[in-house]
Amino acid sequence: MTLTQLSYIVAVDKYRHFATAAEKSYVTQPTLSMQIHKLEDELGVTIFDRSKSPVIPTEIGEKIIEQAKSILKGSKELTDIANFTENELKGVFKVGIIPTIAPYLVPLFLRSFVKQYPNVQLIFEELLTEEVLEKLGNDQLDAGIIATPVEQSFIYTDDLFVEPFLGYLSNSHPLIEKAKLTVEDLNQTNIWLLNEGHCFRDQAVKLCRDGEKHGKKYKKAAIEFKSGNLETLKKLVEQNFGMTLLPWTAVSEFDGSCSSAIIKEFEDPVPSRKVRLAYGRKHLKQTIISAFKDAICSSIPKELKTTEKRVLIE
Numbered sequence: 001m002t003l004t005q006l007s008y009i010v011a012v013d014k015y016r017h018f019a020t021a022a023e024k025s026y027v028t029q030p031t032l033s034m035q036i037h038k039l040e041d042e043l044g045v046t047i048f049d050r051s052k053s054p055v056i057p058t059e060i061g062e063k064i065i066e067q068a069k070s071i072l073k074g075s076k077e078l079t080d081i082a083n084f085t086e087n088e089l090k091g092v093f094k095v096g097i098i099p100t101i102a103p104y105l106v107p108l109f110l111r112s113f114v115k116q117y118p119n120v121q122l123i124f125e126e127l128l129t130e131e132v133l134e135k136l137g138n139d140q141l142d143a144g145i146i147a148t149p150v151e152q153s154f155i156y157t158d159d160l161f162v163e164p165f166l167g168y169l170s171n172s173h174p175l176i177e178k179a180k181l182t183v184e185d186l187n188q189t190n191i192w193l194l195n196e197g198h199c200f201r202d203q204a205v206k207l208c209r210d211g212e213k214h215g216k217k218y219k220k221a222a223i224e225f226k227s228g229n230l231e232t233l234k235k236l237v238e239q240n241f242g243m244t245l246l247p248w249t250a251v252s253e254f255d256g257s258c259s260s261a262i263i264k265e266f267e268d269p270v271p272s273r274k275v276r277l278a279y280g281r282k283h284l285k286q287t288i289i290s291a292f293k294d295a296i297c298s299s300i301p302k303e304l305k306t307t308e309k310r311v312l313i314e
Helices: 003-015 018-024 029-043 059-083 102-116 129-137 183-187 199-212 230-238 286-299
Strands: 091-097 120-126 143-146 156-170 243-247 261-264 270-279 310-312
Touching: 003 018, 003 029, 003 059, 018 029, 091 102, 091 129, 091 286, 102 120, 102 286, 129 143, 129 270, 156 199, 156 230, 156 286, 156 310, 183 199, 199 243, 199 270, 230 243, 230 261, 270 286
Parallel strands: 091 120, 091 143, 270 310
Antiparallel strands: 143 270, 156 243, 156 261, 156 270
């Protein structure tokens, strides 16, 4: 019995398809099938009912797969312990980060972190918030960077910074003459939003709904463009199409050279989101987690180091 064989049966259980499990395990299907047969022969049981489509575990197979997951998790923890020394940080550190943060935050701290901790292998993965939390719970990530509160008791969070929302308007937009935006303004105009599933979309919609409390109903756009990328929404605005809401980091390098769009701040209290570092197994990689957090906090601009005159949209 080998860890590789155990990883193969876990993969087949996950994908319920031998070919897909083999592809995800970076082996050929005959190799994966042969190793699973060897494990079944060694244990004297049938782990999968191959007559079903999709393939499903047998009753005893389900118990074996659960134990295999536990063994694989324990094996990973042993590797983490071996990689930890008091005087040196090393090993793999997997981070899930939501798309509305990743392209703007990572470049701020990556160079300094890699220089200071050359033996830590960083692996970043852009994921939606639900996916980050799921992978943290399954021990597939060491940490996550998210922008919403966490309800799961097994996930810890540390606050990183509070980030203001900004309006990004085309230069022909009717709100262009205003010195600062108000929440009520959002219900007088069409706003480009991200796809459902993005927490920044949910926060933007909530902000628009807050404006309805003042008697102005949220106005749905005449044109609908489903996008998972803030940069796409920025380009739409720059082509003289309405406005969108952006987090501060998404426009932190805006120097005013774009003549077709302009940034507008909100009146106090400024609607904002809180960016958090989330993690699960607190004991094993806490030293790397702390170093990672310090690298982020030391790299963020001064504009993100205050919470005064801001209201959280969560």
